[in-house]
Amino acid sequence: MKTKGALLWEPGTNSGWQIDDIEIDPPKDGEVVVRLAASGMCHSDQHLDTGDIPLDWAPILGGHEGAGVIEEVGPNVDGLAVGDHVVLQFLPTCGSCWFCVRGQTNLCDMTANVLSGFAPDGTHRVHSKGHGVGCYSYLGTFSEYVVAHQRSVIKIGKDIPLDVAALAGCGVPTGYGSAVYAAETEIGDTCVVIGCGGVGSNAIQGFRIAGAENIIAVDPVPFKQDSAKKFGATLTSPSIEEAYDLVYNETHGRMADRVVVTMGVGDAQKLEAMMSLVRKGGTLVFTNVVTMNQIDAKIALYMFSMSGKRLQGTLYGSCNPRNDIPKLMNLYRRGELLLDELITTRYKLDDINTGWKDLEDGKIIRGLIDYSL
Numbered sequence: 001m002k003t004k005g006a007l008l009w010e011p012g013t014n015s016g017w018q019i020d021d022i023e024i025d026p027p028k029d030g031e032v033v034v035r036l037a038a039s040g041m042c043h044s045d046q047h048l049d050t051g052d053i054p055l056d057w058a059p060i061l062g063g064h065e066g067a068g069v070i071e072e073v074g075p076n077v078d079g080l081a082v083g084d085h086v087v088l089q090f091l092p093t094c095g096s097c098w099f100c101v102r103g104q105t106n107l108c109d110m111t112a113n114v115l116s117g118f119a120p121d122g123t124h125r126v127h128s129k130g131h132g133v134g135c136y137s138y139l140g141t142f143s144e145y146v147v148a149h150q151r152s153v154i155k156i157g158k159d160i161p162l163d164v165a166a167l168a169g170c171g172v173p174t175g176y177g178s179a180v181y182a183a184e185t186e187i188g189d190t191c192v193v194i195g196c197g198g199v200g201s202n203a204i205q206g207f208r209i210a211g212a213e214n215i216i217a218v219d220p221v222p223f224k225q226d227s228a229k230k231f232g233a234t235l236t237s238p239s240i241e242e243a244y245d246l247v248y249n250e251t252h253g254r255m256a257d258r259v260v261v262t263m264g265v266g267d268a269q270k271l272e273a274m275m276s277l278v279r280k281g282g283t284l285v286f287t288n289v290v291t292m293n294q295i296d297a298k299i300a301l302y303m304f305s306m307s308g309k310r311l312q313g314t315l316y317g318s319c320n321p322r323n324d325i326p327k328l329m330n331l332y333r334r335g336e337l338l339l340d341e342l343i344t345t346r347y348k349l350d351d352i353n354t355g356w357k358d359l360e361d362g363k364i365i366r367g368l369i370d371y372s373l
């Protein structure tokens with residue numbers, strides 16, 4: 001099938017995404033073809049262009065946050081049929097590896113090769129100008145059609161609008177799960193979110209749904225501080241340093257029970273300042289991507305031990321996507337999880353670079369490639 005997609009031919013050079021004709025192969029064993037309604041524009045895609053996540057191969061078709069309708073089903077697919085509405089998981093879950101069997105499906109061994117550029121079977125499904133094209137997260141949602149492995153596909157109810165469902169592929173579960181699972185929030189907690197974009201807005205919602213009493217949203221952009229209040233923030237601050245006094249006053253000096261960090265690009269040099277927001281025995285969850293070659297995190301380890309704090313990394317918000325994505329859809333149905341409000345601006349695929357510029361300029365919470373435009 002011929003269509004078009006947003007590709008990087010020189011990742012890591014800030015040269016922007018190029019719209020090219022692409023050819024997509026028919027589905028192979030265990031795969032389906034999904035016609036997408038929409039794709040979210042997660043900051044993780046942009047790391048490929050900036051080089052925060054370096055790639056040593058090209059071209060790559062970006063996009064890992066999508067939802068749509070199954071158009072074709074390949075051989076040996078279980079439980080999926082033409083016409084099903086589906087969300088694409090940005091990390092697949094095989095269901096049978098050591099991690100999946102013990103319930104940590106976000107760490108599934110199948111995820112190890114999502115940046116390899118190949119489909120799970122080690123071949124290419126997308127081609128352009130005579131080159132095999134790698135698909136981000138085994139998906140490549142910056143194309144209206146995606147050939148996806150069934151382990152990356154989760155069926156949802158047809159009552160959920162597919163455009164908002166797209167965000168349930170990455171940003172929503174990652175943010176929500178960072179607050180609910182990785183931070184292990186308890187009723188009445190005082191919580192902080194550092195970086196209130198697409199992922200951080202969902203961390204705020206996760207804290208609210210988990211019963212946090214105070215939710216302090218930290219972001220330098222006034223528009224993000226305003227929108228954070230819509231998602232459940234009780235107080236806002238423009239910086240980590242200024243948040244210190246706020247948290248101190250709110251907790252009478254005890255400091256926050258949980259802090260989730262979802263900045264666009266994490267800053268390892270600010271780790272100690274972030275840790276100072278956490279109370280004794282509290283938890284700091286590091287969700288954001290830090291430039292891969294930044295390995296010199298700054299933290300006072302004596303006080304870290306002596307105050308019994310926990311520093312927790314998380315992938316996919318420590319969710320089990322096949323359990324949590326339908327659960328999130330139910331929270332949306334009940335009006336507890338706001339999804340429509342996450343979408344600030346819709347773009348045609350052709351205008352994707354305008355969307356990235358808007359993200360950089362702090363104008364959007366989530367940009368959406370809307371394939372109906």
Ligand SMILES: NC(=O)c1ccc[n+]([C@@H]2O[C@H](COP(=O)([O-])OP(=O)(O)OC[C@H]3O[C@@H](n4cnc5c(N)ncnc54)[C@H](O)[C@@H]3O)[C@@H](O)[C@H]2O)c1
Nearest residue numbers: 043044174195196197198199219263264287288289315316
């Ligand atoms: N761990 C995972 O599984 C996972 C999954 C998805 C995304 N991510 C990562 O999470 C991060 C957030 O993604 P996103 O799509 O929400 O990005 P985004 O660009 O939408 O949001 C980042 C926010 O951080 C704010 N910010 C920047 N500098 C700040 C600072 N010094 N203090 C406070 N706020 C600051 C920005 O204003 C922006 O609102 C990215 O690094 C992304 O790659 C991780």
Ligand SMILES: [Zn+2]
Nearest residue numbers: 042044170171
């Ligand atoms: Zn993402």
Ligand SMILES: [Zn+2]
Nearest residue numbers: 094097100108
């Ligand atoms: Zn697995």
